[in-house]
Amino acid sequence: MKRIIPIFMILISASLWGGIAIFVRKLNSIGFSSMEIVTIRVVIAALILGLFGLVKYRPQMRIHIKDIKLFIGTGILSIVLFNWCFFFSVNEMNLSLAVILLYTAPAFVAVFSFVFLGEKMDLLKIISVMGTILGCFLIAGVSQRDAGSIHTTGILIGLGAGFGYALYSIFGKFALVKYHSFTVTFYTFLVAALSLIPVTGLWRKAELLGNVEVLGYGLGLGLFPTVIAFLLYTKGLEKIESSKAAIIATMEPVVATLLSVFLYKESFGVIQAIGSCIILGSVVIINLPKKQKASIQ
Numbered sequence: 419m420k421r422i423i424p425i426f427m428i429l430i431s432a433s434l435w436g437g438i439a440i441f442v443r444k445l446n447s448i449g450f451s452s453m454e455i456v457t458i459r460v461v462i463a464a465l466i467l468g469l470f471g472l473v474k475y476r477p478q479m480r481i482h483i484k485d486i487k488l489f490i491g492t493g494i495l496s497i498v499l500f501n502w503c504f505f506f507s508v509n510e511m512n513l514s515l516a517v518i519l520l521y522t523a524p525a526f527v528a529v530f531s532f533v534f535l536g537e538k539m540d541l542l543k544i545i546s547v548m549g550t551i552l553g554c555f556l557i558a559g560v561s562q563r564d565a566g567s568i569h570t571t572g573i574l575i576g577l578g579a580g581f582g583y584a585l586y587s588i589f590g591k592f593a594l595v596k597y598h599s600f601t602v603t604f605y606t607f608l609v610a611a612l613s614l615i616p617v618t619g620l621w622r623k624a625e626l627l628g629n630v631e632v633l634g635y636g637l638g639l640g641l642f643p644t645v646i647a648f649l650l651y652t653k654g655l656e657k658i659e660s661s662k663a664a665i666i667a668t669m670e671p672v673v674a675t676l677l678s679v680f681l682y683k684e685s686f687g688v689i690q691a692i693g694s695c696i697i698l699g700s701v702v703i704i705n706l707p708k709k710q711k712a713s714i715q
Contacts, residue, residue: 421584427654428666434647436673439513440681443637446509448632455621455639456501457614460493462640464607470645471604478598481605485596492602494610500582507576517671518553518694519576524701525550526584527660534588542703549700556693599652661673671698 445455471479481489507516525547531537554577586606593602615621626632655663671694678684 421657424654424657425666427650428658431647431654431667432667432669433673434643434650435667435678436517436670437679438639438643439508439516439674441635441643442505442643443682445568445639446505448629448635449626450623450632451618452505452509453502454618454620455505455613455619456498456613458636459501459639459644460497460607460610460614461620462636463644464604464611466606466640466645467600471600474599475598475604478601479604481597481601485593486605486609487590488593488596488604489602489609489643492586494607494613495608496582496586496589497584497610498611498614500579500586503578503630505573505577507572510574511572513682513692514582514671514684514688514694516576516579517674518697519573520579520583521671521701522550522554522577522580523583523698526581527587530584530588537692546700546703549703553693553695553697553700556689556696565698594627603648605635616660631674660695 442455446452446460450458460654503515504520507519510516528539528543528547532539554573590606592604620627627636651667652661658666673693
């Protein structure tokens, strides 16, 4: 039972991430742009995490001012970029494809880790990166024949989500050397919120923000696929290897695909499915435990 609980926690967190489009598409239909939705998410997450931190992690909320550059990396260069690209993709293309493009992140991480962190680029990592690129080409190829589905800009921005998501692993790696995981997460969202509020001028939609439906979906976005998902994933990581957690987290695109087909009645062709499977397979390969990697090599 003790082994099942952390797996269950990670499955729940991944499922919550997979359902993020429910909140994003609803807020978009009400009248919020992708960047405004990102702002709503990070502001609410920062507020919730701040209150939670004051209660449980007060000592961990102290940082050195010189280290703010680390959180500019995780908050602005990663979270803001990744969320905007992902939310744009969710609103412009099939949900399942938007999530699959997001899952190109491990390939970016492999390359960045090799360049910036000096991590080994072994054969399986190379195969994983090439598989991810091939999968994206298959998805893009389908979109060019089906103009009503996706366009080149959508594909590039979808890949931008994976790129931004990957940057968090790099900047976060440096930040975690000095700080607790809660500290990194809280200041990531805080910096993102403080940078986006003046840029988006969200206060100009104060009347719309006061709408009960907007409040409900906004709180849901900041709470369920953000704060709760993060807390469950982090708790699960305490009892399970990160590589296994990453494999379990591939439940996210599965949930997104089910939502796209059954809730939004979106099509999902054979070639798209093949491309998606190649990308997911690449994610699994790149996250295989070291013993399994050795046996394959």
